[in-house]
Amino acid sequence: MLVTLAQPVESVPDASETRLSLGPAAARNLATTTKSVPQMQAISSRWLLKVLPWVEAEGGTFRVNRRLSYEVGDGRVTFTDTGSGPAVIPAELGELPLLRGFDEPDVLAALAGRFERRDYEPGDVVVASGDPSDEAFLIVHGRLNQVGTGEYGDRTVLGVLADGDHFGDDSLTDPSSTWDLTVKAVTRCTALVLPQRAFDEVLAQSEALSGRLRWFQANRGAQRNEHGEADVAVASGHEGEPDLPSTFVDYDPAPREYELEVAQTILRVHRRVADLYNEPMDQTEQQLRLTIEALRERQEHELVNNPRTGLLHNADLKQRVRTRGGPPTPDDLDHLLSLVWKEPGCLLAHPRTIAAIAREWNHRGLHPDPVEVHGHHVPAWRGVPLFPCNKIPISGHHTSSVLLLRTGLENQGVIGLHQTGLPDEYRPGLTVKDMGTDGKAITSYLVSAYFSAAVLVPDALAVLEQVEIGREEA
Amino acid sequence: MTAVEPAESVEHAEHRLSLGTEAARVLATTTKTRPQAQAITPRWLLRRLPWVEAAGGTYRVNRRRTYEAGHERVACTALSGRFRVVPETLAELPPLRDCDDEDVLSALADRFEQRRYAPGSILVGAGEATDRLVVVAHGRVSQLAAGEYGDQVVVDVLADGECLGTEVLTGAPGTARFTAKALTPVIALTLSWQAVADLLDASPSLRAHVERNRDRPLPPRNKKGEAEIAVASGHAGEPELPSTFVDYDPSPREYGLEVAQTVLRVHTRVADLYNEPMDQTEQQLRLTVEALRERQEHELVNDPRIGLLHNVHPSQRIHARSGPPTPDDLDNLLCRRRKTRLFLAHPRTIAAFGRECTRQGLDPGTVEVDGGVRQPAWRGVPVLPCDKIPISRRGTSAILALRTGEADEGVIGLHQTGLPNELEPGLTVQPMGTDAKAITSYLVTAYYSVAVLVPDALGVLDDVEIAR
Numbered sequence: 001m002l003v004t005l006a007q008p009v010e011s012v013p014d015a016s017e018t019r020l021s022l023g024p025a026a027a028r029n030l031a032t033t034t035k036s037v038p039q040m041q042a043i044s045s046r047w048l049l050k051v052l053p054w055v056e057a058e059g060g061t062f063r064v065n066r067r068l069s070y071e072v073g074d075g076r077v078t079f080t081d082t083g084s085g086p087a088v089i090p091a092e093l094g095e096l097p098l099l100r101g102f103d104e105p106d107v108l109a110a111l112a113g114r115f116e117r118r119d120y121e122p123g124d125v126v127v128a129s130g131d132p133s134d135e136a137f138l139i140v141h142g143r144l145n146q147v148g149t150g151e152y153g154d155r156t157v158l159g160v161l162a163d164g165d166h167f168g169d170d171s172l173t174d175p176s177s178t179w180d181l182t183v184k185a186v187t188r189c190t191a192l193v194l195p196q197r198a199f200d201e202v203l204a205q206s207e208a209l210s211g212r213l214r215w216f217q218a219n220r221g222a223q224r225n226e227h228g229e230a231d232v233a234v235a236s237g238h239e240g241e242p243d244l245p246s247t248f249v250d251y252d253p254a255p256r257e258y259e260l261e262v263a264q265t266i267l268r269v270h271r272r273v274a275d276l277y278n279e280p281m282d283q284t285e286q287q288l289r290l291t292i293e294a295l296r297e298r299q300e301h302e303l304v305n306n307p308r309t310g311l312l313h314n315a316d317l318k319q320r321v322r323t324r325g326g327p328p329t330p331d332d333l334d335h336l337l338s339l340v341w342k343e344p345g346c347l348l349a350h351p352r353t354i355a356a357i358a359r360e361w362n363h364r365g366l367h368p369d370p371v372e373v374h375g376h377h378v379p380a381w382r383g384v385p386l387f388p389c390n391k392i393p394i395s396g397h398h399t400s401s402v403l404l405l406r407t408g409l410e411n412q413g414v415i416g417l418h419q420t421g422l423p424d425e426y427r428p429g430l431t432v433k434d435m436g437t438d439g440k441a442i443t444s445y446l447v448s449a450y451f452s453a454a455v456l457v458p459d460a461l462a463v464l465e466q467v468e469i470g471r472e473e474a
Numbered sequence: 475m476t477a478v479e480p481a482e483s484v485e486h487a488e489h490r491l492s493l494g495t496e497a498a499r500v501l502a503t504t505t506k507t508r509p510q511a512q513a514i515t516p517r518w519l520l521r522r523l524p525w526v527e528a529a530g531g532t533y534r535v536n537r538r539r540t541y542e543a544g545h546e547r548v549a550c551t552a553l554s555g556r557f558r559v560v561p562e563t564l565a566e567l568p569p570l571r572d573c574d575d576e577d578v579l580s581a582l583a584d585r586f587e588q589r590r591y592a593p594g595s596i597l598v599g600a601g602e603a604t605d606r607l608v609v610v611a612h613g614r615v616s617q618l619a620a621g622e623y624g625d626q627v628v629v630d631v632l633a634d635g636e637c638l639g640t641e642v643l644t645g646a647p648g649t650a651r652f653t654a655k656a657l658t659p660v661i662a663l664t665l666s667w668q669a670v671a672d673l674l675d676a677s678p679s680l681r682a683h684v685e686r687n688r689d690r691p692l693p694p695r696n697k698k699g700e701a702e703i704a705v706a707s708g709h710a711g712e713p714e715l716p717s718t719f720v721d722y723d724p725s726p727r728e729y730g731l732e733v734a735q736t737v738l739r740v741h742t743r744v745a746d747l748y749n750e751p752m753d754q755t756e757q758q759l760r761l762t763v764e765a766l767r768e769r770q771e772h773e774l775v776n777d778p779r780i781g782l783l784h785n786v787h788p789s790q791r792i793h794a795r796s797g798p799p800t801p802d803d804l805d806n807l808l809c810r811r812r813k814t815r816l817f818l819a820h821p822r823t824i825a826a827f828g829r830e831c832t833r834q835g836l837d838p839g840t841v842e843v844d845g846g847v848r849q850p851a852w853r854g855v856p857v858l859p860c861d862k863i864p865i866s867r868r869g870t871s872a873i874l875a876l877r878t879g880e881a882d883e884g885v886i887g888l889h890q891t892g893l894p895n896e897l898e899p900g901l902t903v904q905p906m907g908t909d910a911k912a913i914t915s916y917l918v919t920a921y922y923s924v925a926v927l928v929p930d931a932l933g934v935l936d937d938v939e940i941a942r
Contacts, residue, residue: 031531033534034526035533035536038722039927039928040700040928041698041928041930045812142623261708262708263706265705266718287719290720291703295705298707302707365835366836376813379853398621399622
């Protein structure tokens with residue numbers, strides 16, 4: 001702040017000057033001050049709570065019944081770093097399709113111990129298409145492109161691999177296989193590599209593992225559709241009188257049940273304050289109002305971040321994509337939209353991520369038209385509104401995520417769960433229970449909000465991960 | 475004055491076949507405009523601010539109690555090329571917060587050394603030991619951090635008194651988390667660790683103060699610095715629930731209504747006789763009121779106590795990244811608050827922004843404001859002109875972004891209506907009688923103020939260069 005030097009303060013009258021009439025400072029003693037209700041900085045627009053359709057979860061539990069699906073283990077591997085470099089947690093190897101549900105700690109530990117660390121610089125070719133594939137890769141940190149050959153011989157990026165991803169593990173089952181893709185490092189990368197020879201050594205020592213290998217090779221192709229659901233056999237386009245397939249729609253025998261989560265606090269108000277100081281504002285009501293704002297903020301935070309029900313943790317792994325270059329480009333948003341292509345409802349991102357997205361738009365000379373939602377102009381991409389949500393975390397390295405949701409019970413989207421008609425209900429799904437007054441004349445109120453969010457089918461929610469929001473150097 | 479010309483019309487009168495216009499004018503009445511004034515502007519700020527009644531002349535803004543950790547920003551003065559830190563503002567820095575020992579503060583301010591850096595030079599490198607406090611007195615510095623994959627990303631742009639390495643003041647040097655790189659020629663004021671150590675040794679009171687600030691942690695608070703409302707969530711079973719209450723700011727800010735006044739004098743002879751077709755007093759009043767309203771808008775922007783430019787919270791003051799007001803800068807300004815209702819900028823700043831948009835091939839579009847008037851907009855938020863925002867001699871100005879309205883915890887205008895002799899809301903005309911020179915005086919007064927209900931309702935993009 002640059003201030004000019006010593007400006008004489010002209011408006012304040014000289015102390016020696018005697019007033020001829022009553023001054024405003026003295027007059028204020030008689031006048032009533034107009035007062036604002038207490039203001040709170042931490043209130044945000046809470047768009048997530050506004051866009052989610054809230055569905056009654058009577059009985060406190062909501063069961064999402066789905067068709068039976070044969071999930072293949074295609075999760076992400078987690079690593080530890082004990083100071084001597086990264087190591088894979090043996091039990092985490094169960095995320096690989098080959099070892100899913102394989103419960104032999106000794107064998108897993110033996111496999112985990114044989115991984116070797118390798119580092120790559122940006123631009124390094126990790127594996128080349130056509131070379132014999134005799135290694136399994138686990139990516140500890142970094143971003144890699146899977147480069148394939150396009151229809152007409154040009155090179156195309158087919159996918160992006162990053163932290164926790166793996167490739168080459170199914171080639172271990174087939175010693176004569178070759179790589180069908182080239183994998184190239186985009187950033188500095190660290191990977192753990194299991195050579196074929198190390199795998200074969202463990203295989204030779206363990207009867208359980210070789211039995212597992214035979215079972216895996218035999219069970220590769222169960223009858224399922226592209227979403228992993230058990231097939232509903234349907235005949236079509238036939239002529240004559242062939243035998244029609246008989247079928248039934250199988251349900252998931254262990255459907256997921258969502259219980260309502262709770263956010264609670266005890267609000268204390270002294271009787272003397274609550275009884276006397278009520279003009280012009282009711283003290284208890286103002287205390288409650290701000291406490292409820294804080295609870296609602298926490299509720300939105302939990303809906304995004306809770307490890308059990310939070311949206312960031314409930315996105316299916318196939319619905320998680322990485323940015324191609326780092327910053328959130330329009331191309332990445334288009335990729336995200338292709339994952340929730342059935343009636344996408346809204347995009348959610350941290351305000352700083354939105355600024356980074358806008359920057360990418362500006363650099364490409366794009367100015368997407370805003371859309372109007374509840375009377376507000378909201379920026380939008382391809383007509384899907386982009387709402388700010390400051391509950392989406394930003395990592396210490398300035399990366400964040402963008403969420404894309406389809407909402408609504410009817411179109412199998414993401415829904416919010418709550419229960420109304422509760423005793424002592426103050427707002428829908430929020431109760432204020434008088435807990436009585438204690439020996440210090442303090443009245444306590446138990447304020448509880450009950451809520452949860454359910455993703456009805458996995459393709460209702462997609463996440464763009466590792467969005468770099470630190471501005472690139474111009 | 476040119477020489478007297480012969481009266482042509484008289485000379486050629488005999489040649490005319492009908493009555494000339496000159497002669498006809500003698501009989502005709504001239505149609506007259508009302509007096510026009512060039513200084514009248516649309517006054518968008520006055521039109522777009524929601525005006526709230528401040529009965530009793532004072533408006534108190536109650537807020538939740540906040541525990542400020544201090545800001546990493548001080549004020550600097552410049553005197554013929556020498557910069558100096560304003561000593562009192564050093565007490566804004568976290569290690570020195572609430573320090574009111576003026577001697578110690580000015581001793582600290584005296585020990586700063588001035589240094590110049592060329593564009594591109596590194597002021598502080600990430601990972602280096604912080605051996606000095608750096609104040610960016612003039613120029614722009616980008617703050618860089620290591621990104622996810624080891625490359626550098628820009629975190630922020632520092633300028634105008636923002637500081638780096640304030641932990642030096644505790645006497646215990648740490649490690650710099652960010653790299654600071656000069657974007658323009660930079661004049662920085664540096665305070666070495668050694669100078670601080672000497673002063674800490676010389677002044678036990680300063681050492682005690684610094685240690686107290688270091689050892690006494692702030693009470694639990696949320697991201698915005700507000701006293702925490704303890705809430706438990708996501709728990710199962712029967713844990714003990716936190717008890718809480720919402721604390722209020724014990725000394726809330728009160729806004730008295732400011733005043734703009736003038737005494738309008740009209741000679742009774744003028745007021746009595748020359749009233750056809752326009753009432754002379756009314757026209758005098760109309761123009762006086764216009765001038766008062768212009769002044770009112772000027773004060774709402776520039777008044778050192780209530781003016782918007784002087785009431786921006788340090789965390790809401792951002793700097794243009796490259797100099798001119800680019801779309802990126804406006805996006806940065808926009809992402810700092812919810813429901814931004816309007817941008818306010820000098821017309822020349824708007825022209826500079828338009829130039830930047832054109833350069834990037836963007837058409838920002840327009841929106842309809844106040845029924846029918848189309849104004850340029852950015853992301854659907856109107857960019858309204860206001861010539862009261864000053865432009866410095868070096869051609870820099872500011873862009874304000876406002877959320878408005880009492881319900882949205884925004885910026886509100888304050889006035890009081892139902893005053894005696896009210897002419898317009900919040901504006902009175904009080905006849906003061908007629909003096910011995912037959913001059914009638916009227917006291918014309920406008921009462922107004924503006925209040926920012928929470929800090930993030932008002933942001934400013936500072937130091938935008940519009941003269942490029």
